[in-house]
Amino acid sequence: MTERLRLEPVRPALADDLWLLHQDAGIARWYGGTYSRAEARERAAGMGATWAGGGVHKWLAYDRESGGLVGRGGLSYQEVDGARRLEAGWAVRGSLWGRGYASEIGRASLAVAFDELNADEVVSFTEVDNLRSRAVMERLGFGSPREIRHRGEPFVLYVLPRPQGRH
Template identity: 35%
Template sequence: MNELNTRRLVGAPAVPGDFADIRRLHCDPRVMATLSADGNTFSEVQTRAFLKNAAEHWKLHGFGLWLFREQVGGEFVFVGYGGIKHAVVEGRDEIELGYAIRSDYWGIGIATEISIAALKLGFNVMRLDRIVAFTLPHNRASRGVMENCGFTYQRDIVHAGLPHVLYILEARDFIARS
């Protein structure tokens, strides 16, 4: 799938050529306080590794993270990324919903919009049974996105050496809400 669109956004698979856009996210301390294991911004090397891993995921699995842009005037402006991808959670391979939005786009429903599009793909097209999501316990905004999408809190876990909260969404529950 080469494009994933929402009401306001156009999404394309993340590729190494998206470095400048992802770098913008990775240099924002507000964003990285919710994404990085230590809460610090990423180095250029870490951003390049992130994009390389995202591109490899696409090659291996045919799905992954999309970069989303909003059309403003005649230009497409990067707002963030999101999608579903493989992740190891408590030693088990899961399909994880992930997203990161520019901090100047927070609070207007962009993360939920991206998440719903990714979940529709996962459940309606790929026929997945369940998708997980997790975040740091204090990340109330991300927890709100998960809950708005229909995820339910399961338990506290440790991920990347840090406490996280694990949420799960079963296909039958998502389809019943749609």
């Protein structure tokens, strides 16, 4: 739970919500288009297996008051810039942009990374022209942006080392 959100690990039972989320034009733009129901089931199953195996993965984020689907985000291990790294990410429905939900998901992710997983660093990356997501990264304290190639496309990678004094 965060101040406004209930975060649920993505698992097969939430495949329909994952599908619904990825029908949103504001999200589909950055994730290669909309998901089919089969893709959503496959991705939810994969994320659920990672969670069940003791790992970490993404959450679906729901408004605590209304129960409405807000977005998704959290942590996952990704192959980024030639190394397996702990990555924080978020995606919020376009109609809810500008309300601080991505930052709220990001802060929850960083709390898990540093306080529970004892991570030395967390990375975040996005397409070079995704200025909204880049602004969230900067608000959360990520720095040292540099361009990388991801899936053959130009992305920008940000890094957040463990803050001093955080154990």
